[in-house]
Amino acid sequence: MIMEIALPGPEVPVIDESRLLSEFGGDREILAELRDLFLSQAPPLYTSILDAMDGGSVSDLVRDAHSLKGACATYGAPRLTLVCKEIELAGKANDLETALAWREAFVQEFAALSEGITRIAQA
Numbered sequence: 001m002i003m004e005i006a007l008p009g010p011e012v013p014v015i016d017e018s019r020l021l022s023e024f025g026g027d028r029e030i031l032a033e034l035r036d037l038f039l040s041q042a043p044p045l046y047t048s049i050l051d052a053m054d055g056g057s058v059s060d061l062v063r064d065a066h067s068l069k070g071a072c073a074t075y076g077a078p079r080l081t082l083v084c085k086e087i088e089l090a091g092k093a094n095d096l097e098t099a100l101a102w103r104e105a106f107v108q109e110f111a112a113l114s115e116g117i118t119r120i121a122q123a
Helices: 017-023 028-053 058-075 078-092 096-101 103-122
Strands: none
Touching: 028 058, 028 096, 028 103, 058 078, 058 103, 078 096, 078 103, 096 103
């Protein structure tokens, strides 16, 4: 069965840069520190989520999707926050089919966020 997923439209940014700059007073040094923290913590969570989707532990899927969702929300990344939320909810419902339906969006949004974080911190 092909499952439909609904990502936010293009009006929802990968990163809410204006919110980030406002919260940190436009201090790009702080953004660079936040970027480094995110980029050190997020990739292991990303890998663990993909591993769980490939037959790993559902409890790992739920835990790591929840953790990454929180990190994304803190960093002002609404698109990946939503994807992680949907994966977490699917895992809590023990619905791996739905979690897998979000895989492609998860991979794409994570890549877009990683690129965006680097761009903002270097601007």
